[in-house]
Amino acid sequence: MSPVLVGTRASSLATTQSQHVADLLTAAGVPAELATVTTTGDVTSGPLAQLGGTGVFAAALRQELLQGKVDLAVHSLKDLPTKDLFDGKLALAYPPREDPRDALVGRDGMRLDDLPEGATIGTGSPRRAAQIRAIRPDCVVTDIRGNVGTRLSRVRGLEHFATKDTGVGRGTHGDLDAVVLAAAGLRRLGLAEVATEYLAADRVLPAAGQGCLAIEYRAGDTAEEIRKALTVIEDVPTKIAVLAERSLLLRLEAGCAAPIGAHADIAGEELSLDVVVAHPRGTERLRERGTTSDLTPEGAERLGRELADRLLVRGAGRFTELTLD
Template sequence: MSAATEDHGTTPAPGFRVGTRGSALAMTQTGTVADALAATSGAGYELVRVKTEGDVTSGPLSQLGGTGVFAAALRLSLLEAGCDVAVHSLKDLPTTQPEGLVIAATPARVDVRDALCARDGLRLDELPAGSKVGTGSPRRGAQLKAARPDLQIVDIRGNVGTRLGRVAGSARPQDDGGVGRGVHGDLDAVVLAAAGLERLGLGEHITEYLDPEVMLPAPGQGSLAVEVRTAGTGNAAVDAALRELDDEPTRLAITAERALLGRLEAGCAAPIGALAREVDGALVLTSVVCAPDGSSTLRRSATAAAPGIDGARELGVRLAGELLDAGAAELAGL
């Protein structure tokens, strides 16, 4: 693990230190959270950039030990007091919470959908047969094959700019400090999280927002997790700001989604999608489990009439049980 710090503002001490990955997307997400905490608490902050295993290893994410490759180093920095707050993309977090740490806030969720970024403004149903579509996510790849068995799914890595640069005819955005190595223009499309593209101001590259009926997002997609030590940050004003930042509807939804993922004993590399939404005062959770090649899918929904945190958690566990009874483990190779 390595870290670098940078000061933000000269507001009165004591300040707080915020851990983040160094990518443009992570820095943008972290800056948004840090600014909100600083505005509410009146404290200044430092950004502490931490290099994670997922940032330095070039192999497919599905082969890097799965869940947690982007989170472990940040969590270690928190536990060793290298930072006071860590900001994660929630979908990258393991479902088991490590001893000594707690998710203190889940800010209001943004767009949960996946986004197609294709050459010539094409939509998914307009891509020619045999088109090459890039993604590093088995969940996305399996659902793409389920919707369009004729597509070729290409495993890709890299920052957002590098991935967008793989699309034929596209100009490569220079995010992540201008990093843009590797093949260029060899794909017909890529699929990325809409939230990340929008946070980076790259929404113009989206040619279609993929409806959850076609592609269910990853559990927690579009959400951030703000993690601290169990005892808090050591700054009462910042701890109070974290409580204010927490969004209850988001926490209920992600609790249900992550409970389902935990009961299935699956990580972020599994071909599983899940989305919980409030419908007429009830919490409705929908999940899909796919064969890795997209040849078969299993989709189920369940409802909690009056959730609360315990009800949301029970909803996720209950739906996971229904999926397991229907053969989900065998289907997805869990």
């Protein structure tokens, strides 16, 4: 058969992630190659929430997939909307998850608690910003955009990363004391050593789906050989965990513009889900934790909905304009 076309964004991180999926498919007996697609998020500057939030990086890839121009599309799962926008025409498979934590990259090897009063910290995530402000209200958290190299170049002493990865919203190099990025992205790019601290989930809870790739395919006409290969490379514990996280977001009707962290994990015969909803200014946080022994997709989704309802009853809507039906 002809190589499977795997749709990907053009950034270094996206192509690295998509090549990883292509390699997994090839190892499973289905040769694959990349097809690059430019998305709105790649060519537009400004805060991510103002550009449309969740889905701004995925829309063009999904259209290429629906039109049959590519066979599969690879996304960072946290970039995908939780609602089914295509009436079941598209489906997802989940390879094993990378490190879900957030990573701080500080100047001069500094950790979060080492940064001086008034330090400037860059992030493009309202979720990260809210939680960082809660921990360090004395610091200034500022919005940044751009690819991984561009963001790293904003840290004083790491200006040289500007030559490794260019992108929208480069900003002034070396103008920040620290940036916060997904640990998974740094690891996939071979840059884990630049992290000065991996932020523990009890301090900064990651985004729902963070560290997980989503392989999207057409539900109706994807070749049987491709479906079989996707079954081989899918990781069931990862699938169960992210279904719980995304079910929570769906129940809350929230996306990446909402300051919500969620992380699920399977230990033994139990699935646990930790959630935080934070005020954007970091002045207040609500946390919930739940568990279930029902390690099925249905059980995971039920747990997510239950925790969402608990948060709404406690008044989480006042932070995020969420509502309980």
